[in-house]
Amino acid sequence: MEVFEAIKTRRSVRAFTKQDVPNEVVLKLIDAARWAPSAGNIQPWEFVIVRNPDVKRKLAAAALHQTFIEEAPVVVVVCADQFRSERGYGSRGAGLYCLQDTAAATQNLLLAAHALGLGACWVGAFYEREVSEALKVPKGVRPVAILPIGHPAESPSPRPRRPLSEIVHYDRF
Amino acid sequence: MEVFEAIKTRRSVRAFTKQDVPNEVVLKLIDAARWAPSAGNIQPWEFVIVRNPDVKRKLAAAALHQTFIEEAPVVVVVCADQFRSERGYGSRGAGLYCLQDTAAATQNLLLAAHALGLGACWVGAFYEREVSEALKVPKGVRPVAILPIGHPAESPSPRPRRPLSEIVHYDRF
Numbered sequence: 160m161e162v163f164e165a166i167k168t169r170r171s172v173r174a175f176t177k178q179d180v181p182n183e184v185v186l187k188l189i190d191a192a193r194w195a196p197s198a199g200n201i202q203p204w205e206f207v208i209v210r211n212p213d214v215k216r217k218l219a220a221a222a223l224h225q226t227f228i229e230e231a232p233v234v235v236v237v238c239a240d241q242f243r244s245e246r247g248y249g250s251r252g253a254g255l256y257c258l259q260d261t262a263a264a265t266q267n268l269l270l271a272a273h274a275l276g277l278g279a280c281w282v283g284a285f286y287e288r289e290v291s292e293a294l295k296v297p298k299g300v301r302p303v304a305i306l307p308i309g310h311p312a313e314s315p316s317p318r319p320r321r322p323l324s325e326i327v328h329y330d331r332f
Numbered sequence: 333m334e335v336f337e338a339i340k341t342r343r344s345v346r347a348f349t350k351q352d353v354p355n356e357v358v359l360k361l362i363d364a365a366r367w368a369p370s371a372g373n374i375q376p377w378e379f380v381i382v383r384n385p386d387v388k389r390k391l392a393a394a395a396l397h398q399t400f401i402e403e404a405p406v407v408v409v410v411c412a413d414q415f416r417s418e419r420g421y422g423s424r425g426a427g428l429y430c431l432q433d434t435a436a437a438t439q440n441l442l443l444a445a446h447a448l449g450l451g452a453c454w455v456g457a458f459y460e461r462e463v464s465e466a467l468k469v470p471k472g473v474r475p476v477a478i479l480p481i482g483h484p485a486e487s488p489s490p491r492p493r494r495p496l497s498e499i500v501h502y503d504r505f
Contacts, residue, residue, distance in 0.1 A: 162338045162447040166364045166440050189500055191339045193493050195439060196454050200491045207501045214503050248457075256456055258428065259476070262435035263454075266368060267339050270443070274335040281369050281436075283429055284421075295504045303432070318373045320366050327362055328380045330387050331468045 160274040169269060170317070172278025173227045175309030180233050180277060182208070185308070189235070191271035195263035198256035201247045204264050205238040207294050214293055221289035222282050222305055231307030236290065237265050242299035258303060265304050278311030333447040342442060343490070345451025346400045348482030353406050353450060355381070358481070362408070364444035368436035371429035374420045377437050378411040380467050387466055394462035395455050395478055404480030409463065410438050415472035431476060438477050451484030 189206045197203065209215055210233055218236065219228040228234060239261040244252035265281060272279045282305040290302040362379045370376065382388055383406055391409065392401040401407060412434040417425035438454060445452045455478040463475040 160335050162333050162335055162443055163364060165335045166367050166444065169367070169369075171369055186496060186500065190496060191336060193496070193499060194339050194342070196342075196344055196442070198456050202494050202499075205499055205501065205505075207504065209503055211503045251457075255431065255476070258431045259435040259438075259456065262432035263439040265432075266436040266439040269369070270335055271339065283371050283432065284424075293504075294501075297505055300505075303428070321375050323359060323363060323366070326366060326375075326378055327359065328378065328467075330382055330384045331380065331466075332378075332470055332473075 165270045165274050169273040170315040171280040172311045172313060172315065173280050174312040175231050175278060175307070176312045178232070178310040180308055180310070184275065185233055185235065187275070188268045188271045188308070192264040192268040195260065195267050197260035198244065198252065199247050201244055201256070201260070203240040203243040203257045204261050205240060205300060207236040207238065209234040209236060217293035218290060218305055221293065222285035225282060228282060228305060228307045231309040233308050235268070235306045235308060236294060236302050237261050237304040237306065238296060239301045239303045240299065241301055261303050265306065268306065272308055276310070277308055279306050279308045281306060338443045338447050342446040343488040344453040345484045345486060345488065346453050347485040348404050348451060348480070349485045351405070351483045353481055353483070357448065358406055358408065360448070361441045361444045361481070365437040365441040368433065368440050370433035371417065371425065372420050374417055374433070376413040376416040376430045377434050378413060378473060380409040380411065382407040382409060390466035391463060391478055394466065395458035398455060401455065401478060401480045404482040406481050408441070408479040408481060409467060409475050410434050410477040410479065411469060412474045412476045413472065414474055434476050438479065441479065445481055449483070450481055452479050452481040454479060
């Protein structure tokens with residue numbers, strides 16, 4: 160799929176068919192994710208591929224009971240290694256670059272999923288401690304996005320966007 | 333350009349020819365940026381298109397004197413409206429979603445630039461206060477990325493990536 164088309168036709172998909180997503184496809188998505196840029200090429204990302212129903216249930220519970228998460232055949236949890244970024248760039252690394260790098264990787268993953276005809280949703284509303292406990296996330300690593308992925312069972316319309324005239328400034332605000 | 337190709341062949345470009353990048357092309361890049369997902373579709377992003385040489389010089393100085401910034405025909409500064417995200421989602425909005433949403437938008441912009449044959453670089457190392465002063469960024473809004481953009485005068489090799497076996501986990505760490 161062409162880049163601009165992928166960017167503009169990607170939607171947040173929250174309903175999935177029962178069809179599985181094979182592991183090699185999930186790895187292809189994560190491979191796309193890891194080609195994101197990162198500050199100093201530090202690559203502070205870790206990805207947990209979740210298929211275990213109990214673990215998926217815990218993720219959904221941690222995410223304010225958004226049950227569509229456990230209904231996806233596979234869930235990828237993106238984690239940010241703050242220690243890794245801090246070693247390179249101190250507090251700016253841990254508090255900013257780490258979050259930006261993993262977000263850029265997440266966007267790559269979502270575009271890649273859409274290009275392969277899959278649906279996914281970027282879930283950010285969750286209790287990090289509950290997710291960390293469910294996945295045994297080590298100290299210094301922070302879960303930053305829960306991505307349920309599957310074959311779409313819905314075709315959401317585009318959400319409105321702020322017009323360019325509102326968000327673009329020239330030389331200064 | 334196809335999505336996976338764009339993701340995998342994008343590089344950080346830090347040398348540009350003298351050829352200009354017309355405003356309609358820059359707007360096309362920002363249009364791609366604004367199709368990124370955002371928490372609650374809040375779209376906490378603002379984009380400053382900088383062509384004024386004095387302002388570009390100030391940006392380069394604020395970014396630890398990375399002079400290639402002022403040598404680009406155009407520089408886009410991505411800003412995150414933390415007040416906007418805070419209104420919707422409190423401290424998690426201001427401290428996390430706002431940074432993730434603008435990072436996803438930035439990644440879209442970089443992929444779009446590469447697809448059009450342009451080069452760009454995500455610069456994160458800068459003094460935010462100096463950038464805010466140069467661009468008159470209002471209170472509550474934070475500059476999060478400086479993106480010099482132009483026609484590439486270099487073709488950097490791919491930087492190494494951590495192998496999948498190191499970054500992928502199954503069901504738990």
